[in-house]
Amino acid sequence: MKQETWMFVVCTAFFVLVTPAYWFITGDWTGTSALTMTALLTLMVALYLGVHAARMDPRPEDRKDGEIADGAGELGFFPPYSWWPLWCALTLSTCVFAVAMQTWWLFIIGGAIGIVTLSGWIFEYYRGEHAH
Template sequence: MKIEAWIFGLSTAFFVIVSPAYWLITNDWTGTSALVMTTLLVAMITLYLGFHAARMDPRPEDRKDAEIADGAGELGFFPPYSWWPLWCGATLAVMVYGLAIHAWWLFIIGVFLGALALCGLVFEYYRGEHAH
């Protein structure tokens, strides 16, 4: 994780330089505030990765003397196909459309359908074909 911390650290340094330069060139509040927030978010990720990299045992990618075989084995759980993200996105679209046209009844229908879709997404691996 040390290389990831370095990459995000370099990105933080880049945004620290670019944010005031953007303000001096354009005097644009919107873009400057977006760049400042981006700087802070990237700095937060840098700190998180840096603290965790210091506490972890080095991964094979972080060691200079590592062999290819050191990285062999199970990498983790990768979920199979799922239709629930589609339904979550569709209900979010219904809710946003309801807000855009000031149809509160459509927004409320979207909230209820979105709650069902979100429950389906969260509890997908507790029932059905892929139950654990």
């Protein structure tokens, strides 16, 4: 995680240097605010990764003597296919469309269907073919 930390530290330094230059050149407060927030967000991620990198044992890619075989083993759980993200996206698009058109009855219907689709996505591994 040390490599990732340094990547975000470099990005933070870049945004800290670019932000005042942008303000002096353009005088635009909106872009300056966005660049300031970007610098603060990259600093936050760098601090998070740095704290966790100091607490945990070095990963094989962080060690000088690390081998490819050191990283072998189970990487995690990768879910099979799922239709629930499609239905959640369609429900969300219905809700956004309802807000844009100011039709609150459609938003309520979309919200109700959204509760069902989000529940289905969350609990899909508790029932059916992929239950465990």
